[in-house]
Amino acid sequence: xxxxxxxxxxxxxxxxxxxxxxxxxxxxxxxxxxxxxxxxxxxxxxxxxxxxxxxxxxxxxxxxxxxxxxxxxxxxxxxxxxxxxxxxxxxxxxxxxxxxxxxxxxxxxxxxxxxxxxxxxxxxxxxxxxxxxxxxxxxxxxxxxxxxxxxxxxxxxxxxxxxxxxxxxxxxxxxxxxxxxxxxxxxxxxxxxxxxxxxxxx
Amino acid sequence: xxxxxxxxxxxxxxxxxxxxxxxxxxxxxxxxxxxxxxxxxxxxxxxxxxxxxxxxxxxxxxxxxxxxxxxxxxxxxxxxxxxxxxxxxxxxxxxxxxxxxxxxxxxxxxxxxxxxxxxxxxxxxxxxxxxxxxxxxxxxxxxxxxxxxxxxxxxxxxxxxxxxxxxxxxxxxxxxxxxxxxxxxxxxxxxxxxxxxxxxxxxxxxxxxxxxxxxxxxxxxxxxxxxxxxxxxxxxxxxxxxxxxxxxxxxxxxxxxxxxxxxxxxxxxxxxxxxxxxxxxxxxxxxxxxxxxxxxxxxxxxxxxxxxxxxxxxxxxxxxxxxxxxxxxxxxxxxxxxxxxxxxxxxxxxxxxxxxxxxxxxxxxxxxxxxxxxxxxxxxxxxxxxxxxxxxxxxxxxxxxxxxxxxxxxxxxxxxxxxxxxxxxxxxxxxxxxxxxxxxxxxxxxxxxxxxxxxxxxxxxxxxxxxxxxxxxxxxxxxxxxxxxxxxxxxxxxxxxxxxxxxxxxxxxxxxxxxxxxxxxxxxxxxxxxxxxxxxxxxxxxxxxxxxxxxxxxxxxxxxxxxxxxxxxxxxxxxxxxxxxxxxxxxxxxxxxxxxxxxxxxxxxxxxxxxxxxxxxxxxxxxxxxxxxxxxxxxxxxxxxxxxxxxxxxxxxxxxxxxxxxxxxxxxxxxxxxxxxxxxxxxxxxxxxxxxxxxxx
Numbered sequence: 001x002x003x004x005x006x007x008x009x010x011x012x013x014x015x016x017x018x019x020x021x022x023x024x025x026x027x028x029x030x031x032x033x034x035x036x037x038x039x040x041x042x043x044x045x046x047x048x049x050x051x052x053x054x055x056x057x058x059x060x061x062x063x064x065x066x067x068x069x070x071x072x073x074x075x076x077x078x079x080x081x082x083x084x085x086x087x088x089x090x091x092x093x094x095x096x097x098x099x100x101x102x103x104x105x106x107x108x109x110x111x112x113x114x115x116x117x118x119x120x121x122x123x124x125x126x127x128x129x130x131x132x133x134x135x136x137x138x139x140x141x142x143x144x145x146x147x148x149x150x151x152x153x154x155x156x157x158x159x160x161x162x163x164x165x166x167x168x169x170x171x172x173x174x175x176x177x178x179x180x181x182x183x184x185x186x187x188x189x190x191x192x193x194x195x196x197x198x199x200x201x202x
Numbered sequence: 203x204x205x206x207x208x209x210x211x212x213x214x215x216x217x218x219x220x221x222x223x224x225x226x227x228x229x230x231x232x233x234x235x236x237x238x239x240x241x242x243x244x245x246x247x248x249x250x251x252x253x254x255x256x257x258x259x260x261x262x263x264x265x266x267x268x269x270x271x272x273x274x275x276x277x278x279x280x281x282x283x284x285x286x287x288x289x290x291x292x293x294x295x296x297x298x299x300x301x302x303x304x305x306x307x308x309x310x311x312x313x314x315x316x317x318x319x320x321x322x323x324x325x326x327x328x329x330x331x332x333x334x335x336x337x338x339x340x341x342x343x344x345x346x347x348x349x350x351x352x353x354x355x356x357x358x359x360x361x362x363x364x365x366x367x368x369x370x371x372x373x374x375x376x377x378x379x380x381x382x383x384x385x386x387x388x389x390x391x392x393x394x395x396x397x398x399x400x401x402x403x404x405x406x407x408x409x410x411x412x413x414x415x416x417x418x419x420x421x422x423x424x425x426x427x428x429x430x431x432x433x434x435x436x437x438x439x440x441x442x443x444x445x446x447x448x449x450x451x452x453x454x455x456x457x458x459x460x461x462x463x464x465x466x467x468x469x470x471x472x473x474x475x476x477x478x479x480x481x482x483x484x485x486x487x488x489x490x491x492x493x494x495x496x497x498x499x500x501x502x503x504x505x506x507x508x509x510x511x512x513x514x515x516x517x518x519x520x521x522x523x524x525x526x527x528x529x530x531x532x533x534x535x536x537x538x539x540x541x542x543x544x545x546x547x548x549x550x551x552x553x554x555x556x557x558x559x560x561x562x563x564x565x566x567x568x569x570x571x572x573x574x575x576x577x578x579x580x581x582x583x584x585x586x587x588x589x590x591x592x593x594x595x596x597x598x599x600x601x602x603x604x605x606x607x608x609x610x611x612x613x614x615x616x617x618x619x620x621x622x623x624x625x626x627x628x629x630x631x632x633x634x635x636x637x638x639x640x641x642x643x644x645x646x647x648x649x650x651x652x653x654x655x656x657x658x659x660x661x662x663x664x665x666x667x668x669x670x671x672x673x674x675x676x677x678x679x680x681x682x683x684x685x686x687x688x689x690x691x692x693x694x695x696x697x698x699x700x701x702x703x704x705x706x707x708x709x710x711x712x713x714x715x716x717x718x719x720x721x722x723x724x725x726x727x728x729x730x731x732x733x734x735x736x737x738x739x740x741x742x743x744x745x746x747x748x749x750x751x752x753x754x755x756x757x758x759x760x761x762x763x764x765x766x767x768x769x770x771x772x773x774x775x776x777x778x779x780x781x782x783x784x785x786x787x788x789x790x791x792x793x794x795x796x797x798x799x800x801x802x803x804x805x806x807x808x809x810x811x812x813x814x815x816x817x818x819x820x821x822x823x824x825x826x827x828x829x830x831x832x833x834x835x836x837x838x839x840x841x842x843x844x845x846x847x848x849x850x851x852x853x854x855x856x857x858x859x860x861x862x863x864x865x866x867x868x869x870x871x872x873x874x875x876x877x878x879x880x881x882x883x884x885x886x887x888x889x890x891x892x893x894x895x896x897x898x899x
Contacts, residue, residue, distance in 0.1 A: 033567040033600075033611065061462045086433030088505040088542055088567045088600065089576055103461050106433035108608075142463030142544060186404050 031108075035090045035140050036082045040154060042136040042163035046172055047076040047111070047199050050191060051126040051179040058185035060117045062100045064147040069117030071126045071179075074191060075101070076199040077166060081110040083137045090140035095158070097133040098151055100143050104192050105200065113195045115188070126179060136163040235364035238272070239852065240265040240348045241373035244320045247820040249853040251316055255894065256343060256374045256647040258659045259330035263305075263323045263373075265348055265365070268316040270858030275363075276313040280350045281306060284323055287345030287371035293358040299349060300356055304328065309350075316856055323348070330375035332392065332449070335640065337421030337495070338414075339450035340391055342379060342636055343644025345371025374644035379449070380628045380660030388444025388605075390628060390660075395447040397440075398486040402477050406470050408457040409478060410436050411485060412443030414450055417493050424498035424534075424639055425478070428455035429471045429514075430604070431505025431540075438606030441624045442502065442631065449632060452494050454478050460506040464544050467510030468517055471501060472524040479527040496528050498639050500535045504603060505568055508541030512552045512582050519553050530555075535638040537631075539603045540568045543581040547746040550582060554683065556638045557586035562598030562623070563673075563829035563840055566613040570741055570841045571834035572724035578741040578841075583677075584722070584749035589684055591649060592677035593630050594843050596829040598623045614831030614840070616671035622662050626674055629661035637895075646894055650678045650848055652823030675826050675845040677783055679888050686892040687777060689765055689869060692719055692750045701889075705766035705868075713754055713761035713873070722751045722885070728835030731789040739788035739828070739842040740885065751887035755792055758881060760874035762805075765889065767866055772809070774851055774863045777891035780804065783846045787883035788828040788839035799824030801878030802871060806854045809865040814854040817878055818847050825884065842885055851891070 050073065057068040075096075077084075083092055086106045094101040094114060101114040118128035138154035146154075180191050242253040243264050251266035263284065269276035284305040285293060293302055300306065305324050312318045332340040347366025349358050358364065366372030379390050389395050393414035400409040414420060426446055428439045436455045443453040456474035459466040482491045503511035518530045530553075537558040543550060561570070561579045568577045575581075583590050599612025602623035610619060633645035647656060653674035654664050662669040680686045688694075690701035698719050701707050709717055722742035725735045732738060736753055743749040754763060786793050786800055801819035818824060825847075828839035855861050869889065874880065 031609075033569070061459060061466050063462075088432050088540075089574065106435075143461065144463035144465050184404075189405060 031085060032082065033085070033087050033089070035087070036092055039092050039139045040136050040158045040161060040163060041080065041083060041092070042134070042158065042161075043080060044135050044166040045078040045169045046130060046135075046166040047078055047169045048172060048195060049130055050074040050195065052188055052191070053120065053126065053179045053181050054185060054188075055183045060102070062102045062143040063151070064145055067117070071120045072115060072117040073126060073128060073130070074113065074115055074188070074195055076111065076113050076195050077135070078111050078169065079137070084110055084112045090142075092137035092139065093141050093143050093146055093154070094135070095138050095151065095154055096135050097128065098148075098155065100146055100151065105196050109201050111200045113192060113199065115192070130165065132165055134158055134164050135166040233360045235349070235358060235360070235362045237367065238267075238363050238365055239372070239850070240267070240350070240363070240365035242266065244317075245820055245822065247817055249316070249816060249820065249856040251320060251856070252821055253850055253852070254373060254647060254651075254656070256376055256644050257328075259328070259375055259377045260326040260659070262326045263328060264320055265323055266316050266320045267311055267350070268856050269311055269313050269319060270315065271855050275311050277311065278352060279308060279310045279354075280352050281354050281356075282309050282321070282323055283349040283351060284328070285347045285349060287347055287366060290347050290366060290368075293349065296357065298356050299351060299358060304346070328375045330377040332377060332379075334450070337423060337450070338419070339423060339640070340393070341640060341642050341644070342633065343374035343376045343642065345374050345644070347372040370643050376644050376658070378659035379632055380625055380658050383448070388440050389448035390445055391448030391450070393448045393450060395444050396486070397443065400478075400481065400485045402474070402481070406457045406459040407474060407477055408436060409474060410439070410443070410455045412447035412453040413486070413490060414447055417489055420450065420493060422495035423450055423452045423493055424495050424500065424635075426451050426453045426500040426502060426635070427471065427475050427478075428453065429458045429467065429501065429503040429507035429511055430455065430460070431458075431507045432460040434504060434507070434604055435606055438604040441605045441627065445628050445632060446635065451635070452490060458507045458510065460510065464506060464509050464513050464542070464550065467506050468513035469524065471503065471507070471511050471514040472517065472522060475499065476525055476527055497532045499528060499533045500537065500635060500639070501533055502537045502539070503541065504539040505600065506542050508538030509543060509545065509550050509582065511536050512538060512541065512550050513545060515553055515555065516549070516551055535635065537634070538579070538582055540565055540600055541579055541582050542568055542576050543578060543744055544576050546744060547585060552582060552586035554588040554681070556589045556591070556681070557583065558591040558634055559583040559593070560603060560627070561592070561594040562600060562602060562612070563594060563596040563831065563843070564598055564610070564612040564614040564617050565600040566611045567600040569613070572729055572739070572741065572841075573727040573834065575744045578744060580742040581744040581747060584742045584747060588681035590677065590679040590681065591634060593626070594675040595623060595626055596673035597671045603627070613833065614829065616830070618671050622669070622672055625661055626672065629658035633658070641895065643894070649676065650846065652676065652821070652845065652847075655822035673826060673829070675843045677844055678781070678846045678848075679783065680890070680892045680895075684892065684895055686890050687771060689767070689889040689891065691888055691890075692752050693748055696750070701765050703768055703771055705768040705771075707766070708764045709754075710761040710763070712759050713756060713763055716755045717752060717763075719752045720750055721747065722749050722887070723747070729788055729839065729841070730835030730837055731791065738790070739839070741841045742844070751885050753787060753883065753885050755787075755790070755883040756873040756881060757792055758875065760872065760876045762870050762872050764868050764870040766868050772865050772867055774866050774891055776893070777851060778893040779848045779850055780869065780891055781846060781848045782889040783844040783887050784825045785842040785844040785885040786825055786827055787885060788842050789837040790883040792881045792883045793827065793839065796827070796879050796882050798827055800827075800882045800884060802873045802882075803877035804849060805870040805872055806861055806866050807868040807870065808862040809867050810862065812859070812861050814859040814861040815872065816849055816853055818849070819878060821849075824878075844885065844887065
């Protein structure tokens with residue numbers, strides 16, 4: 001074989017190798033849907049918090065007792081993408097203090113928007129201090145099976161690991177005094193969509 | 203002659219049955235035409251001809267007669283007529299066949315093999331255009347009958363041969379129901395489709411509704427409810443809505459509250475079905491009011507939603523205030539796409555309605571690995587109490603089953619992507635719905651014949667290089683509500699040497715030590731082959747489940763496994779088919795050695811010790827090798843994937859084999875070099891006899 005032909009052959013082989021590697025890399029780039037390990041974990045960053053108050057209570061389906069709620073926070077959070085990712089199988093339950101959070105959209109990267117019920121204080125404000133309330137991903141479970149005892153257990157596990165409140169992001173908008181007032185849970189949807197549009201990469 | 207001897211054990215152990223004389227065919231029934239299945243296609247190996255119920259439009263129509271078994275046809279010249287099935291009553295009442303016939307051809311039969319007596323009656327011109335039933339639902343297939351006018355008098359009379367009858371046509375021709383008919387739509391049927399959205403006032407009562415645009419002129423149409431999976435969206439099922447609505451169904455896909463779990467998902471299914479039925483006066487301006495058949499409902503769920511529909515069915519069976527406008531018996535079919543199994547036995551536990559399962563071999567989420575019980579789709583199938591159907595696609599990812607774009611959520615080689623997955627879904631879903639809801643006999647072949655041998659027009663042909671990755675395995679297991687005789691389900695009688703029917707089970711000396719009967723559940727959380735995990739790769743049973751089967755292996759030597767039919771179960775003349783399911787054992791060295799479809803033989807033996815043997819590969823398919831995916835332990839090959847093999851009992855009597863189906867004493871499985879693949883490791887289950895369901899349920 002002539003040197004030119006050898007060179008051409010080598011170039012083709014190299015191109016083939018690179019193409020195959022590219023394909024393999026693309027396949028490897030698929031995110032893992034295996035349930036995350038080493039839970040509980042924290043490390044969340046608070047990007048935005050919007051309090052809300054409703055005229056009509058709604059059922060918080062994300063815990064076993066299915067309590068009625070009529071106030072709380074809409075939160076935009078940044079987290080480890082592996083923890084935040086939506087799965088069909090077990091996801092780590094997101095806790096905010098003594099409450100479970102409702103995941104409000106499919107999460108494919110590291111940002112999630114959630115809804116957390118919270119009581120209304122005597123002053124009419126949403127009684128949840130995000131600066132001091134721990135936020136963490138607990139162990140794997142379906143939220144509808146999580147009850148108060150489980151939450152207490154998970155909180156103890158989190159505190160034993162030193163997990164605390166979410167860090168405030170550099171541009172966090174924390175509007176505790178400006179609660180969204182709506183009639184029903186359904187009327188919160190535009191506010192959730194707004195948060196998702198502003199924080200979640202599409 | 204069948205050159206395969208009856209298994210040696212049989213000759214010395216089984217008592218000889220009564221030596222019954224074979225009945226002459228004309229003496230079988232009432233005076234009138236002699237019933238024979240004639241339509242089919244020639245195949246290379248014995249039985250040399252495969253009778254079928256359905257042909258795709260454009261396929262030639264072949265018939266065959268077997269003078270060695272039907273001596274009355276030997277050396278006869280006859281006139282063969284093809285009639286539209288609706289003309290059969292006229293033929294029966296004396297109308298000249300020539301006035302009714304679509305095709306007429308004179309045929310000269312020899313006295314020889316069936317191979318010499320195969321004739322093409324039509325090159326593929328028969329129409330398969332669907333027709334509306336009384337409600338306007340377009341029913342797949344056109345029925346036809348074949349008459350052999352033996353006395354050539356131009357009339358259908360006693361002594362003539364008829365493939366067809368009052369209950370069912372001899373065969374059906376089916377048009378393309380897979381290819382989209384109109385650009386920028388998902389419509390494969392004759393109806394244009396309208397899509398509307400309905401806002402039920404809450405986050406999880408949003409609905410995306412598809413129906414035939416001309417619904418005002420139609421009757422009451424079945425309702426198909428789609429419940430999506432976690433992180434999915436109710437607007438991602440255009441491919442199902444467009445497909446089914448274009449054939450005359452109403453499809454409602456709803457927002458599904460899957461995040462909290464399966465219980466809330468099932469609540470969504472129950473509540474949205476109720477809400478939809480309660481809101482017909484307002485949805486689409488009332489266009490659907492009076493046009494939804496609330497007694498024929500299908501629930502179809504994806505992933506968590508796939509488990510949710512099963513849970514919803516169970517809640518419905520237990521009574522729930524969420525359903526007041528429909529009841530358990532109205533939900534006629536439940537189908538799950540890649541379902542999870544969070545809740546397990548007794549909770550996500552399908553009842554007696556027909557149940558269907560979709561599984562993607564490349565699913566990276568509900569991945570089927572042995573280490574994840576909630577990820578094993580087959581649990582729900584195995585818990586179902588009624589008739590079960592399963593469709594497995596190698597190379598399909600979790601996200602390929604919806605139409606929402608984005609990732610396929612797939613892992614593994616030879617991925618087929620969303621487009622090919624949807625073609626397979628269309629090719630299977632419509633026949634499934636029409637089979638279960640309407641008893642449409644044209645659909646059964648699409649659910650029961652192996653994909654590589656037969657599939658809908660427009661579906662990917664695996665023989666083409668561009669479709670080499672499209673591998674589809676089908677399971678069909680009739681439930682107790684359908685006529686069947688279970689020979690061995692490996693559950694009701696756990697003793698290895700005794701079948702469910704009560705007969706003896708024996709194996710050759712080389713095979714016996716390899717037999718292991720037990721729960722179809724991988725024991726160690728990995729697909730790595732191990733001598734300590736004899737059910738390696740099995741994912742049909744989860745914690746607490748009872749689904750069981752048999753595994754066996756052979757290498758280089760001929761082996762046999764024999765199931766004796768107990769007295770009282772030996773007359774098989776009322777059954778049409780021998781059915782069983784089998785799967786290759788993943789990552790086993792024998793499986794890897796074979797590296798392809800497994801082939802073996804099945805033998806029937808009668809009381810006079812006459813045997814007839816058929817290779818399963820004769821029909822064009824074997825037992826598929828596992829999907830070659832890595833992970834879940836060491837090695838290559840994903841979960842063991844069962845597929846059903848069905849053999850017409852009449853085929854055992856071809857070519858003059860003097861097998862008496864009225865006195866069959868044993869069914870034997872023959873393995874090894876003389877019978878197919880030289881080596882292999884196999885799971886075997888659900889050996890039974892049944893007949894094609896014919897009546898509208």
